[in-house]
Amino acid sequence: MASESQTVLISGCSSGIGLELAVQLAQDPKKRYQVVATMRDLRKKETLEAAAGKALGKTLSVEQLDVCSDESVAQCLSHIQGGQVDVLVNNAGVGLVGPLEGLSIATMQNVFDTNFFGAVRLVKAVLPGMKRRRRGHIVVVSSVMGLQGVIFNDVYAASKFALEGFFESLAIQLRQFNIFISLVEPGPVATEFEGKLLNQSALAEFPGTDPDTLSYFRDLYLPLSGELFRSVGQSPYDVAQVIAKVISSTRPPLRTQTNARYLPLSALKTLSPSGSLYVRTTHRLLFHWPRLLSLGLRCLSCGCLPKRVWPG
Numbered sequence: 001m002a003s004e005s006q007t008v009l010i011s012g013c014s015s016g017i018g019l020e021l022a023v024q025l026a027q028d029p030k031k032r033y034q035v036v037a038t039m040r041d042l043r044k045k046e047t048l049e050a051a052a053g054k055a056l057g058k059t060l061s062v063e064q065l066d067v068c069s070d071e072s073v074a075q076c077l078s079h080i081q082g083g084q085v086d087v088l089v090n091n092a093g094v095g096l097v098g099p100l101e102g103l104s105i106a107t108m109q110n111v112f113d114t115n116f117f118g119a120v121r122l123v124k125a126v127l128p129g130m131k132r133r134r135r136g137h138i139v140v141v142s143s144v145m146g147l148q149g150v151i152f153n154d155v156y157a158a159s160k161f162a163l164e165g166f167f168e169s170l171a172i173q174l175r176q177f178n179i180f181i182s183l184v185e186p187g188p189v190a191t192e193f194e195g196k197l198l199n200q201s202a203l204a205e206f207p208g209t210d211p212d213t214l215s216y217f218r219d220l221y222l223p224l225s226g227e228l229f230r231s232v233g234q235s236p237y238d239v240a241q242v243i244a245k246v247i248s249s250t251r252p253p254l255r256t257q258t259n260a261r262y263l264p265l266s267a268l269k270t271l272s273p274s275g276s277l278y279v280r281t282t283h284r285l286l287f288h289w290p291r292l293l294s295l296g297l298r299c300l301s302c303g304c305l306p307k308r309v310w311p312g
Ligand SMILES: NC(=O)C1=CN([C@@H]2O[C@H](COP(=O)(O)OP(=O)(O)OC[C@H]3O[C@@H](n4cnc5c(N)ncnc54)[C@H](OP(=O)(O)O)[C@@H]3O)[C@@H](O)[C@H]2O)C=CC1
Pocket: 011, 012, 013, 014, 015, 016, 017, 018, 039, 040, 041, 044, 065, 066, 067, 068, 091, 092, 093, 094, 095, 114, 118, 141, 142, 143, 144, 185, 186, 187, 188, 189, 190, 191, 192, 193, 194, 196, 236
């Protein structure tokens, strides 16, 4: 192992982006990283261990970490030599879709406890060490929904907006300590994330929701969202490549979107600071011209647009 390897702690490595990233960094040909791949339920570790192959026990170790528990965070850090984390990747997250009226406050709080306070809890734990060493990098797996709200994703988007505001604010102070913050913003990614959401919304009855809203959710949003995943969805491998590039950068950027094919959708927000272009256009497309929207989504997946991973 290279003597100057960096210790990278990643949350949520049982599947998806976290698993892919842990494996890619652990298999780095230059052996630049010592990866602590964590997950809340160690019974799920077999997939990661199999994917890590020969890196297991060498450049990759697996530890238990529930981002919602102070005790679990402290335990995990106590297993890392000197408690030293050079790069923290806040990846663990949960989704939530559905009409607001049918979701309990407790369900919404769980999204914030995991996506927002989970990241904050880890940062509070590693920051004193990073500040002492005057060195560190905190990477946050945010989302395009940290930049723009999406219908029926109100609470999930709010949790990612919270991350964006929190880490942009912190980035200013941490420059003084030579600690960098990077927010990575994927669009739809083909992981268990979507399946979990579809299962959750198929089983949920959303009590107290009026029939019109329920039908907009089930008959309009769900099919179009599925089409979006099929047309512009990235693989976790592609997203992990972008994150690995951000981690290896000497001057890491504050924000990185991973999916060039999603850019026309996020541009609707950035092109008009008042927000009306995005809200009016998506409302019209969804409620008045859903067939045109569907055609547009198919166009986004056609080969004439830029390649999937961006920046390349
Ligand atoms: N998939 C997508 O379309 C997109 C995903 N993202 C973000 O990417 C990140 C990774 O998601 P993705 O890989 O897609 O989805 P997955 O569902 O495959 O992975 C999510 C990971 O987070 C873990 N997790 C959930 N709650 C906790 C907790 N309390 N403590 C520790 N780990 C926890 C899950 O563990 P367990 O197996 O135990 O549930 C799992 O390992 C999330 O932050 C998500 O918001 C961003 C943009 C798009």
